[in-house]
Amino acid sequence: MPESTSTEPRVAVAGATPPPTRPTDPAAGLLVWILVFAITCVGLAVRLLAASDELWFDELWTFGPDVVGKVRSPLDVFTKVHHENNHYLNTLVAWLLGPEDHSLAYRLPSVLCGGASVWFAARMGLRRSPCAGLFSAVAVASSYLLVHYGSEARGYSMAVCAALASWDFRERLRLVPSKWNGAVVGIAECLGVMAQPVFVCYLAAVGLMGIKDVLWSESRDRRPGIGQLVAGLPGVMWFGWLYFIDLRLAFNPGGPVIPVTEVVLQTLSLTVGGPYEGAGLWVGGVVGAVIVVGAWLSLFQSERRLCLLVALAGVLIPSAVVLVEARYEIYPRYFLVGVALAQITIAWALARAWSRGGVTRQVALVAMVGFTLAQGTHVWRLLERGRGDPIGIAREMDRESAGRILEYAGDHPYRIRAFVERGVAGLDSSSRETRFVPEKEARQNPPEWLVLHDFKIEPEFPEELRRGSIRYRRQRVARYAGLSGWSTALYHLDPR
Numbered sequence: 001m002p003e004s005t006s007t008e009p010r011v012a013v014a015g016a017t018p019p020p021t022r023p024t025d026p027a028a029g030l031l032v033w034i035l036v037f038a039i040t041c042v043g044l045a046v047r048l049l050a051a052s053d054e055l056w057f058d059e060l061w062t063f064g065p066d067v068v069g070k071v072r073s074p075l076d077v078f079t080k081v082h083h084e085n086n087h088y089l090n091t092l093v094a095w096l097l098g099p100e101d102h103s104l105a106y107r108l109p110s111v112l113c114g115g116a117s118v119w120f121a122a123r124m125g126l127r128r129s130p131c132a133g134l135f136s137a138v139a140v141a142s143s144y145l146l147v148h149y150g151s152e153a154r155g156y157s158m159a160v161c162a163a164l165a166s167w168d169f170r171e172r173l174r175l176v177p178s179k180w181n182g183a184v185v186g187i188a189e190c191l192g193v194m195a196q197p198v199f200v201c202y203l204a205a206v207g208l209m210g211i212k213d214v215l216w217s218e219s220r221d222r223r224p225g226i227g228q229l230v231a232g233l234p235g236v237m238w239f240g241w242l243y244f245i246d247l248r249l250a251f252n253p254g255g256p257v258i259p260v261t262e263v264v265l266q267t268l269s270l271t272v273g274g275p276y277e278g279a280g281l282w283v284g285g286v287v288g289a290v291i292v293v294g295a296w297l298s299l300f301q302s303e304r305r306l307c308l309l310v311a312l313a314g315v316l317i318p319s320a321v322v323l324v325e326a327r328y329e330i331y332p333r334y335f336l337v338g339v340a341l342a343q344i345t346i347a348w349a350l351a352r353a354w355s356r357g358g359v360t361r362q363v364a365l366v367a368m369v370g371f372t373l374a375q376g377t378h379v380w381r382l383l384e385r386g387r388g389d390p391i392g393i394a395r396e397m398d399r400e401s402a403g404r405i406l407e408y409a410g411d412h413p414y415r416i417r418a419f420v421e422r423g424v425a426g427l428d429s430s431s432r433e434t435r436f437v438p439e440k441e442a443r444q445n446p447p448e449w450l451v452l453h454d455f456k457i458e459p460e461f462p463e464e465l466r467r468g469s470i471r472y473r474r475q476r477v478a479r480y481a482g483l484s485g486w487s488t489a490l491y492h493l494d495p496r
Contacts, residue, residue: 029130032126032130032133032134035134035137036119036122036126036133036134036137039118039122039134039137039138039141040115040118040119040122040137040141041115042141043114043115043118043137043140043141043142043147044111044112044114044115044118046141046142046147046379046383047110047111047114047115047147047150047151048104048111048151049151049383050147050148050150050151050379050382050383050386051103051104051107051108051110051111051151051152052103052104053103053386053387053389054103054386054387054388054389054390054391054422054423054426055103055106055152055153055422056152056387056388056484056485057415057418057419057485058085058154058484059103059106059152059153059154060418060422061085061253061418062085062086062087062090062091062094062106062153063094063099066081066083066085066251066253067081067083067085067086067091067094068091068094068095068099071091071095074092074095077091077092077095078242078245078246079245079246081246082246082249082250082251083250083251083253084250084251084252084253085253086246086250087154087155087195087196088155088194088195088242089109089155089158089191089194089195090106090109090110090153090154090155090158090195093106093109093153094106094153103153106153107151107152107153109153109158110149110150110151110152110153110154110155110156110157110158111150111151111157113150113157113158113160113161113162114146114147114150114151114157114160114161116161116165117140117146117150117157117160117161117164117340118137118140118141119137120161120164120165120167120168121136121137121139121140121164121340121344121347122134122136122137122140123168124136124164124167124168124171124344125137125344125347125348125351127171128348128351129351129355131351131354131355132347132348132351132352134351135347135348135350135351135354135368136344136347136348136351138347138368138372139343139344139346139347139368139371139372140164140340140343140344142371142372142375142376142379143271143339143340143343143375144270144273144375144378144379144382145267145270145271145332145333145336145339145483146160146336146339146340146343147375147379147382148378148382148481148483148484149333149336149483149484151382152387152484154196155194155195155196156195156196156198156333156336158191158192158195158196159192159195159196159198159199159202159336159337160336160337160340161195162188162189162191162192162195162199163188163192163199163202163313163337163340163341164340165184165188166185166188166189166192166202166206167206167309167341169181169184169185169188170185170206170228170231173185173224173227173228173231174224174227174228177223177224177227181231182227182230182231185231185232186231186232186233186234186235187234189202189203189232189234189235189238190234190235190238192235193235193238193239193242194238194242197242197247198318198333198334198336198337199337200239200321201312201313201317201318201321201337201338202309202313202337203232203235203236203239204312204313204317205308205309205312205313205317206228206232206309206313207229207232207236208312209228209305209308209309209312210225210226210228210229210232211225211229212225213225213226213228214226214229252329254329255329255331256329256455257328257329258330258331260322260330262281263330263331263332264285265281265282265284265285266281266285266332267288267332267335267339268284268285268286268288268289268292269281269284269285269287269288270284270288270332270339270378271288271292271339271342271343272284272287272288272291272292272346272371272374273370273371273373273374273375273376273377273378274287274288274374276378276457276482276483277456277457277458277482278458291346292342292345292346294349295342295345295346295348295349295350296310296311296342296345298349298352299345299348299349299352302352303345303348306341306344306345306348307345309341310338310341310342310345313337313338313341314335314337314338314339314341314342315338318334318335318338322334331483332483333483346371347368350364350367350368351364353367378481378482381457381481381482382481384481385457385479385480385481386480386481386485387480387481387484387485388419388478388480388485388486388487388488389423389478389480389488390419390420390422390423390426390488391423391426391427392423392476392478393419393420393423393451393476393478393488393490394420394423394424394426394427395423395427396475396476396490397420397424397449397490398424398427398432400475400492401432401448401449402448403448404432404433405432405433405434405435406420406424406432406433406434406435406448406449407434407435407437407447407448407449408420408434408435408436408437408447408448408449408450408451409436409437409438409439409442409446409447409449409450409451410436410450410451410452410453411451411452411453412453413436413438413439415453415486416436416451416453417436419451419453419488420434420436420451421434435447442467443467443468446467446470446493447493448492448493449490449491449492449493450465450472450490450491450492450493451488451489451490451491452488452489452491453486453487453488453489454486454487454489455486455487456487457479457480457481457482457487458479459477459479459487459489461474461477461487461489462474465491470493471493471494472491472492472493472494473491473492473494474489474490474491475490475491475492476489476490477489477490478490
């Protein structure tokens with residue numbers, strides 16, 4: 001399959017044939033487009049399946065008094081909430097649907113954006129070669145990180161989709177300067193800012209690249225650079241307005257503090273399908289770094305813009321934001337746009353290897369299959385476990401409880417209360433009341449149930465817990481897939 005080396009517009013020279021007036025993408029053919037459509041449908045279906053479980057804590061937070069509880073009109077979403085869990089587009093959907101709808105209804109925008117991300121990645125790849133288009137589609141469709149956050153009601157999937165749509169049309173804008181292409185870029189970037197504020201890293205990256213083209217490039221590159229800057233103005237102005245009226249005032253409710261090294265290793269490891277935790281995490285992180293850097297270096301000469309975007313939007317600018325904010329609560333989802341771009345880089349590097357034929361082609365195919373299978377092991381765990389099982393825990397309490405009121409204590413009042421209340425609300429036949437017992441009262445007058453949580457995907461909950469002379473026995477453990485939610489252990493009071 002032929003490999004195009006660049007999307008840069010060519011400049012006519014004396015005596016040469018004039019360049020075409022429109023871009024000439026490699027001929028993909030009907031079969032390739034059918035395969036891209038099929039891969040997109042598979043990616044969409046996987047996200048739909050992953051979105052079928054219950055909402056978890058951060059999603060439920062949207063419906064609380066701090067977010068949707070303050071909204072009386074769409075304008076309130078931008079001017080009255082001032083909370084880090086306010087992902088504007090997601091909050092608008094939650095407010096419009098109300099708190100009683102099925103979890104899939106709230107997650108559907110993220111699911112659809114996940115499917116669209118596959119399509120945009122494929123379109124960009126097809127400008128290089130049919131193989132690059134297919135490999136890009138497979139990489140984004142199967143990516144565990146993109147499937148995970150593409151199947152929950154928060155803004156990260158929308159931000160990734162907006163970034164890929166923006167870059168797709170920015171490439172087209174360089175090849176075919178037009179108001180339409182510029183307008184799509186502006187709209188996509190405004191939506192990306194509304195999806196999740198981490199989109200500002202992408203926005204800053206493309207802005208810096210446009211400034212570089214205008215100030216430090218040859219004269220032939222300055223006009224496209226100006227077009228890139230103009231196309232980005234709506235997103236920049238929109239972010240500035242949102243920062244002034246909301247983001248600078250936003251309250252950070254906190255969260256589990258994970259060592260930065262562990263977050264970096266998790267992100268790199270999961271980018272290539274490596275381990276999420278445990279002894280293999282260091283190996284997975286190092287291997288992930290080697291693969292990403294190797295793909296980046298192999299493409300640098302022919303795809304400098306993509307490589308620069310990966311470095312800026314995926315590494316340098318997010319790191320600068322974290323340092324400036326002096327933030328302790330850092331998670332892999334904050335680097336999701338960079339992950340998507342890095343996985344596309346890997347796909348294009350393998351497509352380039354495929355184009356060389358011979359043994360190199362076989363190695364590229366094996367690597368792409370291995371990447372997909374490795375991602376699939378994580379996706380399967382997500383489909384199997386979800387983000388926890390609040391209904392299963394609540395059903396066990398409902399079946400075994402001796403009293404009319406389900407009285408329980410927990411190791412984190414806010415999280416555990418939201419988890420149990422959601423589970424009880426999901427029981428079709430139960431009309432029980434619930435009561436969370438505070439820690440001080442629980443030690444003096446122990447409740448029937450004790451609920452504990454752990455962020456490990458393979459936690460070790462002891463079979464028996466003692467609180468003074470009081471003994472609890474483990475009744476059930478509900479494990480989760482990682483990243484969003486937690487593993488939960490349910491303990492029952494031993495009357496002896």
